Amino acid sequence: MMFTSRLVINQYRYGFAKLFRGLCSPSGSSSTQTTVGSIDLKLDDLEEKPAFPGSRSKWTSTLSFIRSENYEGIPVYRVMDREGKIIETDGDPNLGQEMITKLYKGMTLLNTMDRVLYESQRQGRISFYMTSYGEEGTHFGSSAALRDDDLIFGQYREAGVLMWRGFKLDQFMSQCYGNIEDLGKGRQMPVHYGSRDLKFVTISSTLATQMPQAVGAAYFLKRQGTGRIVICYFGEGASSEGDAHAALNFAATLDCPIIFFCRNNGYAISTPTVEQYRGDGIAGRGPGYGMATLRVDGNDTLAVYKATAAARRIALEESKPVLIEAMTYRIGHHSTSDDSTAYRSVDEVRFWHQKDHPISRLRKYMEQRNWWNDESEKNWKEESKRQVMQAFVTAEKKAKPHVKEMFNDVYDEIPDHLTEQYESLMEHLKHYGEHYPLKKFQGMEDS
Amino acid sequence: MMNVFGRRILQLSKQLSSNLFVRNSTHFNYYPDTVAASEGETNRMNLFQAINNSLDLALTKNPNSFIFGEDVAFGGVFRCTIGLQDKHGKERVFNTPLCEQGIVGFGIGLAAAGGTAIAEIQFADYIFPAFDQILNEASKFRYRAGNQFDCGGLTIRAPCGAVGHGALYHSQMVEAFFAHIPGIKIVIPRGPIQAKGLLTSCIEDNNPCIFFEPKILYRTAVEQVPVKEYKIPLSKAEVIVEGDDVTLIGWGTQVHVLHEVCQMAQDSLNVSCELIDLQTISPWDRETVLNSVKKTGRVLVAHEAPLTGGFGAEITATIQQECFLHLEAPVTRVAGFDTPFPHIYEPFYIPDKWRCLHALKKLINY
Numbered sequence: 001m002m003f004t005s006r007l008v009i010n011q012y013r014y015g016f017a018k019l020f021r022g023l024c025s026p027s028g029s030s031s032t033q034t035t036v037g038s039i040d041l042k043l044d045d046l047e048e049k050p051a052f053p054g055s056r057s058k059w060t061s062t063l064s065f066i067r068s069e070n071y072e073g074i075p076v077y078r079v080m081d082r083e084g085k086i087i088e089t090d091g092d093p094n095l096g097q098e099m100i101t102k103l104y105k106g107m108t109l110l111n112t113m114d115r116v117l118y119e120s121q122r123q124g125r126i127s128f129y130m131t132s133y134g135e136e137g138t139h140f141g142s143s144a145a146l147r148d149d150d151l152i153f154g155q156y157r158e159a160g161v162l163m164w165r166g167f168k169l170d171q172f173m174s175q176c177y178g179n180i181e182d183l184g185k186g187r188q189m190p191v192h193y194g195s196r197d198l199k200f201v202t203i204s205s206t207l208a209t210q211m212p213q214a215v216g217a218a219y220f221l222k223r224q225g226t227g228r229i230v231i232c233y234f235g236e237g238a239s240s241e242g243d244a245h246a247a248l249n250f251a252a253t254l255d256c257p258i259i260f261f262c263r264n265n266g267y268a269i270s271t272p273t274v275e276q277y278r279g280d281g282i283a284g285r286g287p288g289y290g291m292a293t294l295r296v297d298g299n300d301t302l303a304v305y306k307a308t309a310a311a312r313r314i315a316l317e318e319s320k321p322v323l324i325e326a327m328t329y330r331i332g333h334h335s336t337s338d339d340s341t342a343y344r345s346v347d348e349v350r351f352w353h354q355k356d357h358p359i360s361r362l363r364k365y366m367e368q369r370n371w372w373n374d375e376s377e378k379n380w381k382e383e384s385k386r387q388v389m390q391a392f393v394t395a396e397k398k399a400k401p402h403v404k405e406m407f408n409d410v411y412d413e414i415p416d417h418l419t420e421q422y423e424s425l426m427e428h429l430k431h432y433g434e435h436y437p438l439k440k441f442q443g444m445e446d447s
Numbered sequence: 448m449m450n451v452f453g454r455r456i457l458q459l460s461k462q463l464s465s466n467l468f469v470r471n472s473t474h475f476n477y478y479p480d481t482v483a484a485s486e487g488e489t490n491r492m493n494l495f496q497a498i499n500n501s502l503d504l505a506l507t508k509n510p511n512s513f514i515f516g517e518d519v520a521f522g523g524v525f526r527c528t529i530g531l532q533d534k535h536g537k538e539r540v541f542n543t544p545l546c547e548q549g550i551v552g553f554g555i556g557l558a559a560a561g562g563t564a565i566a567e568i569q570f571a572d573y574i575f576p577a578f579d580q581i582l583n584e585a586s587k588f589r590y591r592a593g594n595q596f597d598c599g600g601l602t603i604r605a606p607c608g609a610v611g612h613g614a615l616y617h618s619q620m621v622e623a624f625f626a627h628i629p630g631i632k633i634v635i636p637r638g639p640i641q642a643k644g645l646l647t648s649c650i651e652d653n654n655p656c657i658f659f660e661p662k663i664l665y666r667t668a669v670e671q672v673p674v675k676e677y678k679i680p681l682s683k684a685e686v687i688v689e690g691d692d693v694t695l696i697g698w699g700t701q702v703h704v705l706h707e708v709c710q711m712a713q714d715s716l717n718v719s720c721e722l723i724d725l726q727t728i729s730p731w732d733r734e735t736v737l738n739s740v741k742k743t744g745r746v747l748v749a750h751e752a753p754l755t756g757g758f759g760a761e762i763t764a765t766i767q768q769e770c771f772l773h774l775e776a777p778v779t780r781v782a783g784f785d786t787p788f789p790h791i792y793e794p795f796y797i798p799d800k801w802r803c804l805h806a807l808k809k810l811i812n813y
Binding site: 151153182183184185187188192194195196201202204206209211212213214215216217218219220221223224242243245246247249250253254408409410411412415416417 | 511513538541543544546548549551552553554555556557558559560561562564576579580583584587588589590591592593594595596597599629630632653654682730733734
């Protein structure tokens with residue numbers, strides 16, 4: 001029904017536009033001009049170029065399909081090789097000893113936290129965990145290139161981004177334990193971090209949903225004109241979701257200052273990329289959406305830094321979206337609920353762990369400049385482990401929030417029916433409290 | 448409110464609609480509402496004009512508010528956004544690509560960053576591609592973040608309900624799917640006065656809201672609407688007709704069907720009906736409904752959506768639990784049948800006044 005009416009209305013509308021143009025033209029209507037849809041064309045061009053409003057291409061009389069296998073993939077940008085050597089003499093971003101050391105310490109601290117929390121899940125002390133093994137370079141390299149108030153939307157494997165922003169070990173641990181210090185009030189599964197102060201939007205499990213949201217936020221930040229942009233992280237598996245398509249297309253048509261940062265680590269749980277897509281990865285899609293696109297070596301922290309810094313300039317100065325695909329490898333299991341040896345070889349994992357790891361590569365870069373050595377490595381390992389264990393023990397001892405928090409924040413104010421449901425639960429606990437873990441929850445012992 | 452160009456388009460589209468659309472049936476008579484003289488100056492508006500007016504006031508009042516969706520820039524396929532882009536600029540009233548999940552996701556993000564997002568889904572029938580963004584994201588945004596982030600600035604508008612010839616995908620009432628989602632508000636007006644006040648409340652409410660607009664009322668519902676900005680509170684039902692014998696509960700167009708049933712019952716059966724417009728589906732006004740039922744002892748709930756799993760079931764179960772000792776007959780539901788919404792059979796499908804009256808007679812004689 002609407003197809004018919006819209007078509008007819010559109011004809012009237014374009015008719016009006018034409019008439020309006022004719023009336024406004026100072027020299028009267030030009031005989032060599034015509035309007036097709038919203039595009040003005042010179043009549044002389046009509047034979048030379050197609051007039052279809054949907055594209056800007058030329059005619060061809062050769063019948064030839066575009067075939068992606070006829071093209072080489074988009075190259076992988078890197079700054080240093082696997083030995084930490086700068087490839088092009090002017091390629092080094094020269095971030096300086098202090099900054100590089102901070103990056104390195106962050107990556108290794110995340111690595112240490114991952115080990116402790118992974119083990120704690122194995123021991124049943126937290127319910128779930130996801131490590132970042134092998135992808136530390138993408139986190140720290142990219143976040144270091146952002147402004148502190150740029151807004152971040154993530155998937156779930158971006159803890160390093162949050163760590164770079166200043167999220168404390170205590171805060172990570174509190175979220176995983178769902179204790180009274182957890183900013184999320186213990187409502188979400190572990191690793192679903194978020195921080196309003198650090199401009200890191202709270203993680204949710206639903207894949208790719210954050211992508212069109214990040215675009216909407218970028219549109220608003222552009223309107224605010226405060227020089228902030230948005231970065232949105234996601235995996236190559238999430239890129240198959242409809243929301244990824246929505247986001248890339250909206251960002252392009254609405255000119256949003258956003259960096260789409262794809263972590264292509266080769267797997268979505270057990271699914272290898274060959275079962276995820278047949279094009280040239282995720283970067284191969286960028287030009288199709290009309291978007292500046294770059295593929296970068298995700299294990300090269302310096303290349304990731306430079307790529308993100310350059311993307312940020314495009315996003316801000318041109319108010320346009322940019323797509324970065326960071327090629328990397330998921331060294332750890334997908335999560336604590338996954339045993340990845342069921343679908344990939346140990347040798348494959350070993351290669352990436354030993355031969356092409358973002359942490360060891362940055363360490364080699366530092367050692368070549370005498371900024372790091374075995375002794376500083378040993379000292380930092382001990383120090384970082386001490387910090388992590390201290391935060392771990394503290395978080396574990398803390399109580400969980402009051403059960404009332406289960407009913408809070410569903411709406412801005414608790415509606416009457418939820419108040420009644422809360423009261424009915426409290427009434428129930430008066431009679432059956434001994435069957436519930438009341439002691440673990442703050443202020444619930446008397447229920 | 449509307450510029451000359453807008454009026455011309457409106458005239459054209461009116462002519463077109465009368466030429467192109469053969470309305471199979473108009474299954475109800477519209478009962479215009481009135482406002483007190485104290486509400487100030489009024490203007491004659493139909494439903495789409497009242498919505499346009501509410502949107503215009505929202506954009507004028509709040510520079511951080513935005514309207515977007517499919518074809519909203521030229522005024523919308525139902526004319527609800529006509530003139531708004533000219534007045535408020537292309538940056539604030541704009542077309543999106545044709546992708547509902549993108550529209551809602553975009554709106555959530557815009558709201559989460561601090562803006563006021565007024566998203567349009569062209570037909571409620573096409574809101575389901577965005578179901579995930581509404582169910583898993585918008586409704587849970589504040590809760591899961593421990594109130595660090597929220598998307599309370601989001602309002603989603605969508606035309607809904609029977610239109611005479613809309614068949615499967617231009618007729619649906621989908622409120623019950625959304626009533627099962629904690630964290631969002633669902634609102635359906637019955638006419639221009641309510642539409643303007645309720646929509647303004649949705650836009651300013653600090654929770655994500657879905658505002659379903661009964662599209663058959665866009666042009667048929669005309670009344671004198673206050674010119675000033677005003678709000679009608681959410682989660683408040685309205686008793687439109689007071690009565691003692693039976694409580695009739697509906698929302699949207701169905702309120703007008705029930706209004707006629709009230710009169711038929713009074714005239715032909717000498718039965719006094721109390722008519723309630725629920726207005727907000729979620730969270731709904733249990734107090735007003737339960738007080739009425741305690742007085743009358745008999746209830747009829749009617750909605751266009753299919754019976755099974757319809758929102759009538761929720762109301763019925765609550766009444767049964769809270770008013771058990773007051774009930775003198777089983778709570779009765781008159782609804783669409785448990786089929787897809789059909790094209791040529793629409794007159795037989797909808798819960799029209801005759802089906803409602805028939806059910807009412809049984810209820811009285813129980």
